[in-house]
Amino acid sequence: MIIKKNHYLFFGFIITALVLSIAIIGFFWTPNNPNAIDSSNRFASPSTKYPLGTDNFGRCILSRVVEGIGATVLVAVFTLIIGFGVGLIIGTLTGYYGGWVDELLMRSGDVVMAFPSILLALVFISITGTGRYNVIIALGVLFIPSFARVVRGEFVRIRELDFVHSAKIMGAGPLRIMLVHILPNAIPVLLRFLAIGFNNAVLAEASMSYLGLGVQPPDSSLGRLLSDSQPFLFTAPWYALSAGVAIVLLILGFSLISEGIVLPRSE
Amino acid sequence: MFAFFIGRVYHVLTRVPPYGGCEVQYEGESSKMKHARRTIVVLLCVTMLLLMVAGCNRNEPQESQTQTESPDTTEPVRDDIVIGIAQDIDVSLDPHLMTSAASRAVLFNVFEGLVKPTPEGFLAPAVASSFEISESGDTFTFTLRDNILFHNGEPVTAQDVVYSISRVSGFYNDGTALIPAFSIVESVTAEDENTIVIKTTVPNIEFLSFLTAAIIPENYDAQETAPVGTGPYMYVSRSPQENLIFEKFDDYWGDVPSITHVTYRILDNTEALMMALRSGTVDFCSHLMSSQMAELQGLGYNFEIGTMNLVQAVYLNNAVAPFDNVEVRRALAHAINRSEIMDVLADGLGVPVGSSMYPAFSKYFTAELADYYDYDPQKAKSLLSEAGYPDGFTMEIVVPSNHGPHIDTATVVVEQLREIGVTATIRLVEWSTWIDDTYRGRNFEATVVGVDASAMTARAMLERFSSTNGSNFINFSNAEYDEVFAAAISATNDEDQVLLYKELELILTQQAANLYIQDLCDIIAINEDISGFEFYPLFVEDLARLYYK
Numbered sequence: 001m002i003i004k005k006n007h008y009l010f011f012g013f014i015i016t017a018l019v020l021s022i023a024i025i026g027f028f029w030t031p032n033n034p035n036a037i038d039s040s041n042r043f044a045s046p047s048t049k050y051p052l053g054t055d056n057f058g059r060c061i062l063s064r065v066v067e068g069i070g071a072t073v074l075v076a077v078f079t080l081i082i083g084f085g086v087g088l089i090i091g092t093l094t095g096y097y098g099g100w101v102d103e104l105l106m107r108s109g110d111v112v113m114a115f116p117s118i119l120l121a122l123v124f125i126s127i128t129g130t131g132r133y134n135v136i137i138a139l140g141v142l143f144i145p146s147f148a149r150v151v152r153g154e155f156v157r158i159r160e161l162d163f164v165h166s167a168k169i170m171g172a173g174p175l176r177i178m179l180v181h182i183l184p185n186a187i188p189v190l191l192r193f194l195a196i197g198f199n200n201a202v203l204a205e206a207s208m209s210y211l212g213l214g215v216q217p218p219d220s221s222l223g224r225l226l227s228d229s230q231p232f233l234f235t236a237p238w239y240a241l242s243a244g245v246a247i248v249l250l251i252l253g254f255s256l257i258s259e260g261i262v263l264p265r266s267e
Numbered sequence: 268m269f270a271f272f273i274g275r276v277y278h279v280l281t282r283v284p285p286y287g288g289c290e291v292q293y294e295g296e297s298s299k300m301k302h303a304r305r306t307i308v309v310l311l312c313v314t315m316l317l318l319m320v321a322g323c324n325r326n327e328p329q330e331s332q333t334q335t336e337s338p339d340t341t342e343p344v345r346d347d348i349v350i351g352i353a354q355d356i357d358v359s360l361d362p363h364l365m366t367s368a369a370s371r372a373v374l375f376n377v378f379e380g381l382v383k384p385t386p387e388g389f390l391a392p393a394v395a396s397s398f399e400i401s402e403s404g405d406t407f408t409f410t411l412r413d414n415i416l417f418h419n420g421e422p423v424t425a426q427d428v429v430y431s432i433s434r435v436s437g438f439y440n441d442g443t444a445l446i447p448a449f450s451i452v453e454s455v456t457a458e459d460e461n462t463i464v465i466k467t468t469v470p471n472i473e474f475l476s477f478l479t480a481a482i483i484p485e486n487y488d489a490q491e492t493a494p495v496g497t498g499p500y501m502y503v504s505r506s507p508q509e510n511l512i513f514e515k516f517d518d519y520w521g522d523v524p525s526i527t528h529v530t531y532r533i534l535d536n537t538e539a540l541m542m543a544l545r546s547g548t549v550d551f552c553s554h555l556m557s558s559q560m561a562e563l564q565g566l567g568y569n570f571e572i573g574t575m576n577l578v579q580a581v582y583l584n585n586a587v588a589p590f591d592n593v594e595v596r597r598a599l600a601h602a603i604n605r606s607e608i609m610d611v612l613a614d615g616l617g618v619p620v621g622s623s624m625y626p627a628f629s630k631y632f633t634a635e636l637a638d639y640y641d642y643d644p645q646k647a648k649s650l651l652s653e654a655g656y657p658d659g660f661t662m663e664i665v666v667p668s669n670h671g672p673h674i675d676t677a678t679v680v681v682e683q684l685r686e687i688g689v690t691a692t693i694r695l696v697e698w699s700t701w702i703d704d705t706y707r708g709r710n711f712e713a714t715v716v717g718v719d720a721s722a723m724t725a726r727a728m729l730e731r732f733s734s735t736n737g738s739n740f741i742n743f744s745n746a747e748y749d750e751v752f753a754a755a756i757s758a759t760n761d762e763d764q765v766l767l768y769k770e771l772e773l774i775l776t777q778q779a780a781n782l783y784i785q786d787l788c789d790i791i792a793i794n795e796d797i798s799g800f801e802f803y804p805l806f807v808e809d810l811a812r813l814y815y816k
Contacts, residue, residue, distance in 0.1 A: 035683045039610040056558070057611050057678060130695060161667070163629050212668050218678045231671075235558055 009260030016253030083143025091151025109145030195258030362481035378481035404470030546624035616788035625806035661689030
């Protein structure tokens with residue numbers, strides 16, 4: 001994990017830092033109130049007051065994009081906390097101990113993964129109702145099996161290595177082996193997968209909001225902005241473009257980072 | 268530097284695992300597969316570039332095409348019309364079992380009742396040549412038109428009329444009227460070959476407007492799939508989700524339509540609909556948005572701008588706090604800026620309304636009611652603090668997620684309410700959920716929808732607000748209203764009745780039963796060679812009046 005001469009990581013960090021700092025600033029300050037309606041300035045093209053123009057309500061698109069990045073990133077982060085948190089625990093235990101609990105959990109994970117994840121999320125949302133918190137829960141739960149599987153895979157691989165056997169012989173307890181000996185060695189793989197998972201979460205949130213199930217109007221999120229701007233693709237192209245570029249940068253940054261994280265065994 | 272960066276990006280893109288995929292797979296990926304993957308990506312990139320280039324050039328040839336077409340006006344006059352509709356009509360084409368407004372709009376051209384509506388909002392004789400209502404208001408006598416034929420060539424007899432009215436009134440099933448208003452029919456009889464008498468259990472002169480219900484032949488049982496009526500157009504064929512074809516009826520009793528062939532094309536995707544309009548393969552399309560109209564300017568269409576014939580409002584549940592307090596409702600009414608909503612939704616198009624009546628009902632509509640509560644946030648605030656809410660309150664607005672204009676309206680309303688300290692949130696629900704929970708279950712605080720009329724009578728709009736009515740989803744309860752309504756429906760004189768209905772409208776406004784907004788604008792694009800289009804006070808499209816210039 002050396003940044004020097006690692007161009008993926010370098011550019012990934014720059015793009016990600018840029019986008020995330022915009023999102024963080026957006027939590028405290030935006031050029032205009034993202035929900036304020038200015039009906040005399042509808043579909044205004046970019047100007048000093050509205051740097052990215054205005055939408056069909058006369059709302060500042062830049063402010064909405066900034067707020068949207070924040071909303072989307074938050075949903076993605078909380079999705080990862082649920083998905084990765086639970087996935088890590090399940091993967092660690094099943095990977096280390098194996099046995100019938102491992103079989104049971106992994107096969108039920110298979111059942112979940114057999115369905116297209118967006119479809120499952122749709123079913124979940126139609127039962128629990130729309131809204132960003134329900135989307136977080138739905139996506140978080142759906143992300144558990146894939147995380148659990150990756151963590152388990154790493155644990156199964158590493159637990160057979162010599163140094164783990166040596167640690168066992170030296171009398172280390174299971175918890176110590178799991179957390180001190182195996183987990184640190186799995187970190188590069190997990191980090192890469194976390195970056196990819198973040199991208200998947202961003203895209204999933206965008207899809208859900210695009211379908212009208214995630215963040216509810218008048219609040220903004222990147223998917224919401226895309227669906228709002230769709231009818232005006234020809235008349236106000238900067239609207240859809242702003243939201244689209246924001247998604248692309250967010251995804252690209254994390255993709256580059258995940259690419260840049262060097263795995264120990266390929267060195 | 269830039270080229271290097273692109274190269275890196277390309278490299279990353281070619282290696283990004285698929286959705287939910289696992290990195291481990293890539294370690295085992297053969298170089299052959301990698302090669303194939305790259306080839307595919309390169310191909311995709313090239314395709315995208317080509318598409319972009321094509322997209323940039325697209326406008327120019329199109330313009331020159333229209334230029335060369337316009338001077339060439341020698342082509343023969345067409346005798347067909349293609350109509351784009353955004354949703355397929357009901358599966359059953361039986362006119363007595365129609366449920367969707369789209370079906371009514373289309374089948375209006377195939378079926379007629381004893382009377383039919385006119386664009387001016389009156390009722391003209393159709394299958395009947397004349398009619399008479401008794402002084403007591405409970406006996407309707409119709410004289411059958413001479414030499415009138417069904418589409419299958421059979422003459423219309425008094426017996427067919429008796430059959431049709433009996434069928435709608437539910438005499439042939441368990442007694443449930445197929446159209447609820449017919450539940451008051453006591454008897455329908457043919458006095459002689461040309462005279463039909465309908466008796467009702469209670470006096471109700473408005474019942475006449477429901478006699479637009481289709482007259483169908485007695486000995487014909489395929490109405491569901493191959494409908495037969497007396498209208499200016501006859502049914503030819505149907506391909507579900509694709510099209511519906513009509514042809515003019517040459518033996519029609521009135522003026523035979525000018526256009527022979529009619530094709531309804533079902534284009535249930537906005538993009539597909541707009542593409543069809545842009546390419547000129549559709550001659551007629553209604554319910555467009557103002558932004559779509561702007562997009563179609565200069566492509567050979569004329570635009571007719573009317574209204575949708577519905578009352579859009581923030582409907583308030585009058586039974587839950589704080590909306591059970593009339594002062595709160597009045598305060599909110601002062602906080603709504605209609606012109607801003609109309610500007611945002613349709614560049615200012617639409618007609619403001621102040622009560623549950625829309626302008627096409629010119630006989631009953633009172634335009635002044637729209638100004639009853641002027642937009643005045645300061646006044647709204649002071650009214651609100653007088654009512655005991657100096658710091659405002661929070662509320663939830665339920666909006667059906669498939670109705671874009673209502674969502675946009677709610678978005679603006681939320682901002683307007685914020686100015687007087689009321690924090691409103693929007694909850695989008697599926698249409699079916701809205702029907703079950705909000706409309707039938709009455710489990711809501713506020714909702715933005717449009718309410719329309721199923722028949723050409725004020726009763727259709729105002730009956731629901733009488734306190735015991737089953738469709739009174741806002742739980743409006745007002746003793747005076749119930750009293751006046753009872754008087755209105757039993758009035759035997761049309762003038763008195765109109766006054767009573769106007770009084771009902773005034774009560775709704777004074778009580779601020781709902782935050783009335785507007786009758787949404789309805790934009791129709793018609794091929795500029797066609798004229799004769801007229802708006803009706805109902806949700807119908809009369810094709811028989813159209814002709815090529």
